[in-house]
Amino acid sequence: MSGSHIYIELKQTHPIPLDVSLDCGPAEILVIVGPSGSGKTTILRSVSGLYTPETGYVCCNGAQWLDTGAKINLPAQQRRIGMVFQHYALFPHKTALQNIMLPLTRVNGGQKQFIAENLLNTMNMEGLGDRYPHQLSGGQQQRVALARALARDPEVLLLDEPFSAVDQQTRRKLTRELVSLRRHFSLPVIHVTHDLNEARRIADKICIIHHGKTLQIDSPDQVMNYPHDADVANLVGHYNIFTGAILRHDHDTKETHIKWNEHSLKTRYRPELEPQTEIDWVIPSENIILHRHDKPSQGERENPVKGRIDEFIPLGETTSITIAVDPGHLVYMSVSTHVARRNNLAEGGDITVSLLAEGIHLMKKPTHKRD
Amino acid sequence: MDWQALKVSLYLAGLTAVVLTPIGILTARKLAWSQFPGRNLVQALIALPLILPPTVLGFYLLVILGGHSIIGRLYEDMAGNSLVFSFEGILVASILFNVPFAVQPIQRGFESIPVNVREAAWCSGLSTWQTFWKIELPLAWPGVVSAAILTVAHTLGEFGVVLMVGGNLTGETRTIAIAIYDRVQAFDNASAATMSAVLLVVSFSAITLIYFLTDRLGKQRVW
Numbered sequence: 001m002s003g004s005h006i007y008i009e010l011k012q013t014h015p016i017p018l019d020v021s022l023d024c025g026p027a028e029i030l031v032i033v034g035p036s037g038s039g040k041t042t043i044l045r046s047v048s049g050l051y052t053p054e055t056g057y058v059c060c061n062g063a064q065w066l067d068t069g070a071k072i073n074l075p076a077q078q079r080r081i082g083m084v085f086q087h088y089a090l091f092p093h094k095t096a097l098q099n100i101m102l103p104l105t106r107v108n109g110g111q112k113q114f115i116a117e118n119l120l121n122t123m124n125m126e127g128l129g130d131r132y133p134h135q136l137s138g139g140q141q142q143r144v145a146l147a148r149a150l151a152r153d154p155e156v157l158l159l160d161e162p163f164s165a166v167d168q169q170t171r172r173k174l175t176r177e178l179v180s181l182r183r184h185f186s187l188p189v190i191h192v193t194h195d196l197n198e199a200r201r202i203a204d205k206i207c208i209i210h211h212g213k214t215l216q217i218d219s220p221d222q223v224m225n226y227p228h229d230a231d232v233a234n235l236v237g238h239y240n241i242f243t244g245a246i247l248r249h250d251h252d253t254k255e256t257h258i259k260w261n262e263h264s265l266k267t268r269y270r271p272e273l274e275p276q277t278e279i280d281w282v283i284p285s286e287n288i289i290l291h292r293h294d295k296p297s298q299g300e301r302e303n304p305v306k307g308r309i310d311e312f313i314p315l316g317e318t319t320s321i322t323i324a325v326d327p328g329h330l331v332y333m334s335v336s337t338h339v340a341r342r343n344n345l346a347e348g349g350d351i352t353v354s355l356l357a358e359g360i361h362l363m364k365k366p367t368h369k370r371d
Numbered sequence: 372m373d374w375q376a377l378k379v380s381l382y383l384a385g386l387t388a389v390v391l392t393p394i395g396i397l398t399a400r401k402l403a404w405s406q407f408p409g410r411n412l413v414q415a416l417i418a419l420p421l422i423l424p425p426t427v428l429g430f431y432l433l434v435i436l437g438g439h440s441i442i443g444r445l446y447e448d449m450a451g452n453s454l455v456f457s458f459e460g461i462l463v464a465s466i467l468f469n470v471p472f473a474v475q476p477i478q479r480g481f482e483s484i485p486v487n488v489r490e491a492a493w494c495s496g497l498s499t500w501q502t503f504w505k506i507e508l509p510l511a512w513p514g515v516v517s518a519a520i521l522t523v524a525h526t527l528g529e530f531g532v533v534l535m536v537g538g539n540l541t542g543e544t545r546t547i548a549i550a551i552y553d554r555v556q557a558f559d560n561a562s563a564a565t566m567s568a569v570l571l572v573v574s575f576s577a578i579t580l581i582y583f584l585t586d587r588l589g590k591q592r593v594w
Binding site: 081148149151 | 498
């Protein structure tokens with residue numbers, strides 16, 4: 001199995017809007033993340049040939065699978081794909097081994113069993129080949145589905161929310177196995193999920209999708225810490241997203257100053273943004289530090305902001321705090337519960353925090369309005 | 372006990388099932404998965420014999436297949452005998468009358484297969500034909516078996532249509548159900564009782580078999 005590469009371009013307005021352009025290389029895991037109904041599954045189905053978009057182009061290893069312009073549209077049978085469905089879709093009347101043997105249409109009898117057993121062993125499923133799907137646990141069914149997908153010797157592996165039907169513990173184990181598998185098979189892997197944590201754990205590249213449109217494709221770290229715009233920031237789970245305007249750039253100290261309501265904040269240096277430009281900005285809550293009565297610290301001079309505690313929710317080790325800064329502006333942070341207790345924090349009380357300049361990420365306003 | 376009538380009945384039932392099952396499979400598969408204009412009309416037409424009095428169906432068949440109709444004359448020219456009041460005639464009637472019993476259980480069988488399972492077969496490289504043989508038909512099998520058993524049982528018990536189209540000719544169109552009626556008319560209650568008991572046992576066994584089969588096969592499913 002040599003390294004293959006897949007390019008995907010899809011555009012359609014109806015019935016599900018799509019506007020995506022993706023590529024995935026050998027042994028690369030591309031995770032498509034988006035809320036339900038965002039068109040993730042439709043992308044996978046377009047790649048596999050189960051769905052035909054209005055206009056589209058899918059090319060794998062130089063072979064054109066779909067080119068609506070040239071009226072090329074190979075059926076699923078002629079695309080070398082390995083597909084794992086959300087609920088596995090195993091053949092219930094066939095044993096695990098028979099499930100895996102079925103795609104081996106071009107292999108002769110004896111070889112078939114040998115290959116299928118090998119695949120089953122690769123999935124740590126020794127001795128379970130004679131079981132029927134209903135006699136297997138969710139995790140085991142998932143492994144059989146993966147083995148069946150790989151049996152066809154695919155050029156790309158497509159996974160549609162493969163871990164959604166198993167418990168948390170099994171999910172972790174399966175994600176680890178998947179990461180090691182792709183090294184073994186050197187395939188492009190396109191994985192669809194709505195679970196951002198799952199995506200961060202396994203992705204080489206994350207594609208954030210919303211209403212069928214690609215908002216950002218980047219490494220997990222980039223997507224989390226440097227979202228392109230407020231939509232992405234929102235989709236990757238940031239709470240502290242605000243609007244402001246560029247005041248000035250300090251070229252000596254390499255800092256940018258922005259105006260946020262009545263506050264002036266220092267931020268990461270972004271000289272390419274013109275003064276007066278309206279921007280969105282985001283600060284991950286780990287970059288907000290509490291001014292402690294008991295132990296004043298270094299960072300306190302940085303962007304101090306006063307407010308009132310609007311909501312105070314102890315969650316075991318940490319406590320989640322919502323601060324009303326200016327009317328209508330809520331800042332979310334979390335502190336260790338023992339720190340909250342020692343500083344007598346409580347709902348309705350006053351609080352002062354610092355917004356660390358290095359943690360403030362500025363984002364251009366979207367050029368066109370998204371719904 | 373009219374053994375000849377039982378033979379006619381079994382022969383009729385067997386042939387009806389043999390002809391109707393493949394037709395049922397194709398029709399049911401189409402109805403289960405395809406949306407086409409007039410789909411509901413077709414379904415209504417298929418279900419019609421369930422509620423139509425057998426005499427009504429019998430009457431129309433007499434009109435359509437009789438010596439005055441085109442079909443009737445054409446058949447008579449070719450076969451040399453009339454289609455009505457013959458075994459072939461009641462076979463045609465029986466096939467038409469059993470369509471709902473053959474189609475509906477198979478349709479339920481196909482409908483119970485999740486679309487993902489068929490898609491998984493296509494994604495595994497199986498052609499439409501291979502998917503049909505290796506995946507769809509085995510999974511719809513309880514429905515197919517039910518349909519065949521129901522068709523056989525229902526044909527054995529059919530009375531009105533057969534009487535209308537076939538009459539009561541020994542060894543040709545006199546089925547066991549008609550023989551029972553015939554015996555009662557002749558005050559031969561002993562024969563009627565024996566034959567009724569035979570039909571009762573056969574029908575009850577058939578229905579029981581269907582329940583056992585669908586129950587056992589149904590347990591394999593994971594969805």
